[in-house]
Amino acid sequence: MTEAPIGVFDSGFGGLTVAREVLDQLPHESVLYLGDTARTPYGPRPIAQVREFSLECLDRLVEHGVKALVIACNSASAAVLADARERYAVPVVEVIRPAVRRAMAVTRNGKIGVISTAATHQSRAYLDSFVAAPPSVHVASQACPRFVELVEAGVTSGPEVIEVARDYLAPLQERDVDTLILGCTHYPLLTQALQYVLGEQVQLVSSAAATAADLFRVLTDSGLLAAQDNEPVHQWLTTGDPDGFHYLARRFLGPEVEQVHRAFVGRADERLAAQ
Structure with missing residues (x-):
């Protein structure tokens, strides 16, 4: 079981930044990644549909015999985390709470910003995760919808990105945030x-x-880390x-992406696969 792969699920491509961190932080672990690109984006969809699609994809990863699940999608994390932890016998890690815990650990003035897609911003998933924070912690959330478009177009630096970033980040700078959560898995490609x-x-x-750091902790605590060899x-x-x-995928993650296979997920895809 310890040599079984880690299942990483995302609605599309952004979760590949999570997969990249898993490969870097846990180099002896195998990864089985599933991107639901046929139905992306999840953000504009009703939460019931996001839940349905997410569980279909997670079911498929579990069928492949993964030893842990990573929900590398903010919309899916908000929609299915509780259900997934009850539904599956393997550990489930998501992207929101690990980032919140890390931000709480590193902030110096208690002023934390969160940037995310419009859907994640509207869901208040990050703000709700700070509910147990002390009164001295102040959180400001900012939707940055153009960032995903820029990243998927391959535009991660240059004047256009700087101009858009200045516009989005100005309200957070006015709030004197000293810590910023990149609340979308596309955003690490805009770090510079x-x-x-800022x-x-x-x-x-x-x-x-x-999330990768949290995965390491969960696998260690569960005795599921792969052997060093x-x-x-x-x-x-x-x-x-x-x-x-x-x-x-090669732009997001690098040369580790060799062959890519089609996965049939959901009722419509199952009918297509049977033809």
Whole structure:
């Protein structure tokens, strides 16, 4: 069981930044990644539909024999975390609470900013995760919808990114935040631009890095860490076009993405697979 892969699920490509952190922080672990690119984005969808799609994808990963699940999607984390932990016998890790814990640990003045997609911002998932924080902690949330478009277009630096970042980050700078949570798994690819706009005095917290660190803790506590001599095997699945996924996946993650296979998920896909 310890040599079984870690299942990483995302609605599309952003979760590959989480997979990248898992590969870096847990180099002996195998990863089985599933991106639901045929039905992305999840953000505009009703929460009941996000829950349905997410559980279908997680079910498929569990069928492949994973030893742990990582929900590398903010919308899905907010929609299905409680259900997933009751539904599956393997540990389940998500992206929101690890980032919140990390931000609480590193802030110096108690003023924390969160940037995310419009859907995650509207869900208040990050703000709700600070409910147990002391009164001295103040959290400000900012939706940054254009960031995902820029990243998927391959535009992660340059004047356009800087201009958009200045516009989005200005309200948070006015609040004197000293810590910023990158509350979308696309955003780590914008780290340099965000740090340039904010200045070195602001600590950036990547939900991807925090999630991988939390995964290491969970696997260690559960006795599920792979052996140091384990030779990992990584697999990449998409519900959409494998060629299109492969092109973007190598941009997000790197040369570890070799072959990409089509995964049939959900009732409509199962009918298609049977034809």
